[in-house]
Amino acid sequence: MATAQYETRTRTVEETVVVLTLTEFEADELRRVVGAADGTHTMVRIFGALEKPTPPAAPEPSADTFEYEGVTYELGAVYRDREGDHFKFEMPLSADGTPGGRSRYIDGSGFGGPHWTLAEVAGAYGPLTKVTP
Incomplete structure (x- = not known):
């Protein structure tokens, strides 16, 4: 129309x-x-x-993202590492300059446990894959 x-x-x-x-x-x-x-x-x-119509403009990245080593991560989203553990990263930035994160409790009830940074998890257990609901 x-x-x-x-x-x-x-x-x-x-x-x-x-x-x-x-x-x-x-x-x-x-x-x-x-x-x-x-x-x-x-x-x-x-x-x-x-x-020659112009193609649509690419959407702007969300303000709730963080780029680390060329990969853009959505803050507040859940990511799975190569061993199957789940992490959620949020602001503020940690001492290493990346967002802090928590791992999911073993029973799956929520996120807590030791505090990890995005740099630590991506470096030791990457690549990280976003878990979609």
Whole structure:
């Protein structure tokens, strides 16, 4: 279903733009119509935009993440080490500069036990795999 809306973007000068959302079928039909138009400068630019739509922007990483040795970890998520133990890492940072973590109790009732850091667990028992619920 086609939709259109006005948006205001601020640059050096403010301008109002029209954002047009189309299905693939609708975009194909519009390309056909615009491609058959009179060839004015504006129509050529519109046709060029229709031929090469920009891909969606990559989502910004969550503020609750921490990158360690090129791997991004989600804070508060549960990770399994190579031996099958589960850990949860949270802020604040530990003395080694990585988030602190706790291992899951043997009976699975929660997290506690000795305090580990992300650097210790990843270094000694990595790679870590995120456990999805």
